[in-house]
Amino acid sequence: MMLRLRGFTLIELLIAVAIFVFLIMLAGPSLTSFMANSQIRNATDAMLNGVQQAQAAAVRRNTLARLLVDTTAVTGGWQVFQTFDGVESVIQIYTYQDGAPKTVVTPVPTDARQITFDGFGRIAPNVDASATLSCLKVTHKTMSSTTTRPLNVAITNTGTGIGTKLCDPGAASSEPQACPAGCN
Numbered sequence: 001m002m003l004r005l006r007g008f009t010l011i012e013l014l015i016a017v018a019i020f021v022f023l024i025m026l027a028g029p030s031l032t033s034f035m036a037n038s039q040i041r042n043a044t045d046a047m048l049n050g051v052q053q054a055q056a057a058a059v060r061r062n063t064l065a066r067l068l069v070d071t072t073a074v075t076g077g078w079q080v081f082q083t084f085d086g087v088e089s090v091i092q093i094y095t096y097q098d099g100a101p102k103t104v105v106t107p108v109p110t111d112a113r114q115i116t117f118d119g120f121g122r123i124a125p126n127v128d129a130s131a132t133l134s135c136l137k138v139t140h141k142t143m144s145s146t147t148t149r150p151l152n153v154a155i156t157n158t159g160t161g162i163g164t165k166l167c168d169p170g171a172a173s174s175e176p177q178a179c180p181a182g183c184n
Contacts, residue, residue: 036102036140036148043100044138044151044166050078051155051164053092055117057082062119065091066126069113069133071105073141102142108135108183115155123157135183137169154183 008016050067057080058065064083070076077095081088096103107113112131118124126132136153139145154165167179 033143033147036143039100039103040138040140040148040151043096043103043105044136044153046094046096046098046100047078047105047136047138047153048164048166050080050092050094051115051153054080054115055121055164057091058117058119059121064116064118064124064127066114066116067133069105069107069136071107071113073104074101076105100138102140104139104141106137106139107133108137123155135179137183152179152183154180156180 047069050069054065054067061082061084066081066083068079068081070078074096077093077098079090079094080092082091096105109131112133114126114130115133116124116126123132134155136155137150138152139150140148150169152167152169154167156163165180167183168175168177169179169184171178
């Protein structure tokens with residue numbers, strides 16, 4: 001009676017490793033695109049959250065609150081300030097390193113860095129008379145827009161689309177996720 005040893009031969013292991021490497025090579029570009037889109041979504045959600053935090057803080061205390069956006073790649077982010085009894089204090093901070101280090105945020109208008117809300121949650125003029133944010137465009141720093149899906153945060157006080165909205169600049173204007181004019 002012959003005993004047969006159980007296990008894998010070297011040839012079988014090499015074939016399995018070669019198949020595994022081939023599958024990883026096929027999945028690599030898709031995984032890279034998925035990770036880039038995830039970072040764009042994280043940054044856009046964070047920007048939307050910052051706008052909503054500032055608006056809620058203004059309503060909660062019936063005072064001015066402002067969102068200050070720092071567009072510096074990697075180290076940038078946003079801060080929410082609240083003015084109470086003439087003193088402005090930071091109530092929330094977010095940095096891109098918290099989940100979206102390879103994203104680029106572009107404000108509209110390009111020279112705008114902040115938005116101020118009054119006690120009713122409406123957009124108020126900035127105290128320093130600077131331009132008020134109306135849109136934040138989020139893209140990926142190293143990947144092209146053909147392989148990723150850029151997203152925007154639209155902020156408006158007028159027209160049919162009053163409010164704050166996460167929108168897709170690539171969507172048709174008749175679709176609900178489409179960006180309003182001026183935020184495409």
